[in-house]
Amino acid sequence: MATLEDIAQAVVDGNAKKSKKLAQQLVDEGLPPLDIINQGLMGGMQEVGVQFKANVMFVPDVMAAAEAMAAGVEIVKPLIEAGDIQTLGTVYICTVKGDLHDIGKNLVVMMLEGAGFEVINAGVDVSPEKIVEDVRKYNPDIIGMSALLTTTMLHMKSTIELLQEEGLRDDVKVIIGGAPVSQDFADEIAADGYSPDAVAAADLCKRLVGAAA
Amino acid sequence: MRYRTNLKANTGVKMNVFTESQCQELVFAAEEAMWLTGTEFHDPESLEILRKAGCTIDGIIAHIPPHITERAIQTCQKHIVLCNSRTGERELFLEGGNAYFGSGPCTPFTRNPYTGERHRATRQSVAWATKVLDALPNIDYAMSLGIVQDVSLLVSDRHEFEQMVLNTDKPIITVCNDQYGQEDNIKMAEIIAGGEEELRNHPFICLYAEPISPGVHCIEAAQKMVYGARKGLPTIYTPCIMAGGTAPATLAGVMVQGLCESLSGLVLGQCTKEGSPFIMGGVYTVLDMGSTIFSYGAPELDLMLAGLADVAHYLKIPLFGTAGCTDTCVIDEQAGVEAALSMAMTNMSGANLNHDTGYAEYGTTSNLDLVVIADEVLGMARRLTAGIETTPETLDLKEIEKVGPGGRFEPAEPYEEPDEGTFEPKNIRHDYQARLVDRGAREIWEKAGGKTLTQVANEKVRDIIENHEPEPLEKGLAAKIRECVENAVGHVPGE
Numbered sequence: 001m002a003t004l005e006d007i008a009q010a011v012v013d014g015n016a017k018k019s020k021k022l023a024q025q026l027v028d029e030g031l032p033p034l035d036i037i038n039q040g041l042m043g044g045m046q047e048v049g050v051q052f053k054a055n056v057m058f059v060p061d062v063m064a065a066a067e068a069m070a071a072g073v074e075i076v077k078p079l080i081e082a083g084d085i086q087t088l089g090t091v092y093i094c095t096v097k098g099d100l101h102d103i104g105k106n107l108v109v110m111m112l113e114g115a116g117f118e119v120i121n122a123g124v125d126v127s128p129e130k131i132v133e134d135v136r137k138y139n140p141d142i143i144g145m146s147a148l149l150t151t152t153m154l155h156m157k158s159t160i161e162l163l164q165e166e167g168l169r170d171d172v173k174v175i176i177g178g179a180p181v182s183q184d185f186a187d188e189i190a191a192d193g194y195s196p197d198a199v200a201a202a203d204l205c206k207r208l209v210g211a212a213a
Numbered sequence: 214m215r216y217r218t219n220l221k222a223n224t225g226v227k228m229n230v231f232t233e234s235q236c237q238e239l240v241f242a243a244e245e246a247m248w249l250t251g252t253e254f255h256d257p258e259s260l261e262i263l264r265k266a267g268c269t270i271d272g273i274i275a276h277i278p279p280h281i282t283e284r285a286i287q288t289c290q291k292h293i294v295l296c297n298s299r300t301g302e303r304e305l306f307l308e309g310g311n312a313y314f315g316s317g318p319c320t321p322f323t324r325n326p327y328t329g330e331r332h333r334a335t336r337q338s339v340a341w342a343t344k345v346l347d348a349l350p351n352i353d354y355a356m357s358l359g360i361v362q363d364v365s366l367l368v369s370d371r372h373e374f375e376q377m378v379l380n381t382d383k384p385i386i387t388v389c390n391d392q393y394g395q396e397d398n399i400k401m402a403e404i405i406a407g408g409e410e411e412l413r414n415h416p417f418i419c420l421y422a423e424p425i426s427p428g429v430h431c432i433e434a435a436q437k438m439v440y441g442a443r444k445g446l447p448t449i450y451t452p453c454i455m456a457g458g459t460a461p462a463t464l465a466g467v468m469v470q471g472l473c474e475s476l477s478g479l480v481l482g483q484c485t486k487e488g489s490p491f492i493m494g495g496v497y498t499v500l501d502m503g504s505t506i507f508s509y510g511a512p513e514l515d516l517m518l519a520g521l522a523d524v525a526h527y528l529k530i531p532l533f534g535t536a537g538c539t540d541t542c543v544i545d546e547q548a549g550v551e552a553a554l555s556m557a558m559t560n561m562s563g564a565n566l567n568h569d570t571g572y573a574e575y576g577t578t579s580n581l582d583l584v585v586i587a588d589e590v591l592g593m594a595r596r597l598t599a600g601i602e603t604t605p606e607t608l609d610l611k612e613i614e615k616v617g618p619g620g621r622f623e624p625a626e627p628y629e630e631p632d633e634g635t636f637e638p639k640n641i642r643h644d645y646q647a648r649l650v651d652r653g654a655r656e657i658w659e660k661a662g663g664k665t666l667t668q669v670a671n672e673k674v675r676d677i678i679e680n681h682e683p684e685p686l687e688k689g690l691a692a693k694i695r696e697c698v699e700n701a702v703g704h705v706p707g708e
Binding site: 055058059060097098099100101103104107125127149150151152154155179180182197198199 | 255321322360362366367369390391425429431455457458459500502503504505506576577705706707708
């Protein structure tokens with residue numbers, strides 16, 4: 001008989017094949033689908049987060065774990081009413097206008113998905129106007145903006161100002177990241193948070209939505 | 214009497230990572246990627262230049278046929294000399310195995326040498342940094358060691374250039390925000406050199422553009438390359454790529470990806486103006502899988518760049534290398550280890566124009582203590598590559614016979630000013646005279662305050678800032694430069 005611990009371990013091991021197989025077994029055994037996701041698969045990802053911070057696991061291990069989790073979710077998801085799936089929240093993320101650098105942002109996406117957020121990755125070179133339009137469309141809990149250049153990081157400020165003008169600022173948290181960005185800069189432009197790296201970004205988002213980091 | 218019939222000797226020490234056949238294999242693989250995969254150009258003018266030259270344009274992707282790449286490799290100017298900004302004297306010959314060293318550009322942060330505080334770089338921090346670079350004998354050129362941020366960020370590049378050119382007569386590599394900044398800085402350099410042609414004939418500046426890996430030439434990089442080629446000024450085209458992030462995880466795959474990006478820049482420059490001087494660049498390293506940083510201290514960086522030096526020598530194109538940098542946040546033992554390994558290895562590889570000395574905190578924070586330490590390490594590294602000369606005279610049999618068993622030999626001759634710190638042996642009995650590292654007996658070291666290398670380096674940084682006087686610009690020029698900076702117009706990226 002398969003257990004939730006087994007499937008959590010399959011995620012930690014980054015074994016997608018096993019995770020998929022165990023998910024099917026657990027479903028067949030009659031376990032509630034939500035438990036399989038929240039306690040089994042997400043439980044595994046939480047352990048991955050702990051081990052990554054402790055320098056036991058590395059980026060490729062996290063990626064493999066995220067794939068193993070996705071493989072399990074794929075089996076269980078059709079059995080759950082759309083509204084029942086609990087995510088920690090929705091994060092809209094992009095690299096700002098005039099900037100095409102996105103490796104850091106993509107690492108953040110990976111960490112957020114692993115942590116249980118729904119992520120809308122809007123890509124690179126995204127203007128303040130487009131961000132505002134997308135906020136209306138997707139209604140995210142958090143906007144994450146990335147920039148690598150001191151010239152393009154200025155668009156973070158103009159985006160926050162535009163959100164304010166459009167009356168959307170109070171509905172959404174704004175976080176920023178990227179090499180030239182700092183906590184001081186975040187304070188200066190009245191962002192809700194700054195993160196120096198992808199792991200801390202996931203923790204920051206958890207805090208902002210009221211989930212334990 | 215000895216007869217040394219064509220005795221083959223090394224005049225110095227040089228290392229190789231690749232054989233000539235391997236270099237050829239890497240270049241052919243890059244040509245294949247340039248044609249088959251292609252690279253993105255986000256500048257319509259560049260796409261048009263490439264289309265007219267015979268490249269296949271698919272949307273914003275340019276597929277460059279191998280014969281165009283091969284022609285560009287042939288036609289670019291390879292003999293590049295950088296000059297002194299005050300005298301026009303020809304100083305850095307970026308060719309063969311000549312290895313020159315200098316600082317890096319564009320760190321958002323710097324560490325204050327007096328307070329130890331880490332803060333955003335300013336006009337003053339760049340001025341101080343340049344003074345330090347100017348004073349050190351093993352530092353051959355200047356990059357800004359900080360983005361000036363106490364001015365409008367859109368014109369920070371003009372302020373950086375002003376602070377650099379006021380505080381050193383050594384050649385300057387200027388990294389501009391965009392083509393507009395580059396035009397302004399070239400204009401200032403032309404004023405100093407005495408005109409457009411004078412600057413072209415005796416360039417004391419070198420331009421810099423950087424694609425975004427993998428395979429993306431943003432509008433700023435492409436336009437800077439095009440404008441630099443039109444001006445006939447040496448332009449560095451240098452991808453910063455990470456194994457396992459923006460390039461394959463195999464080191465050879467990184468080499469191919471990087472070469473593909475650099476050579477695509479070369480093709481753009483040559484299709485713009487055939488014969489324009491080109492410097493191939495690269496910071497090839499790993500995406501650290503624990504911290505997710507772009508590592509400046511990884512051994513893979515040293516190894517791949519030494520390999521890239523082999524490829525550059527094979528192509529006979531000058532190489533912009535990397536050395537003297539560290540991932541650590543303070544200048545500690547880790548900084549010393551990482552910086553020293555990279556400088557020794559880069560120097561032995563014969564990469565031509567090597568940057569990033571003074572980078573700490575994986576390239577986000579500049580540190581002048583590290584620059585001073587690096588200067589000493591470079592003296593040592595240059596001693597290493599100077600090798601050991603074997604001639605009947607240096608074998609010194611006469612001296613050995615004269616002194617005999619149990620005798621005492623004459624000491625080696627230390628350097629005298631003005632060569633202190635550099636290593637260009639003036640006679641066969643010269644040793645490298647260390648100035649910063651401590652070799653004293655315990656009592657002597659304790660009497661001198663029992664200081665660490667970093668403490669001694671910091672004292673030297675302060676001494677230079679307070680007492681060193683760089684060669685001033687000719688009268689009236691500083692005011693003209695000031696006027697250019699004040700009139701600079703910034704452009705918002707993406708508009």
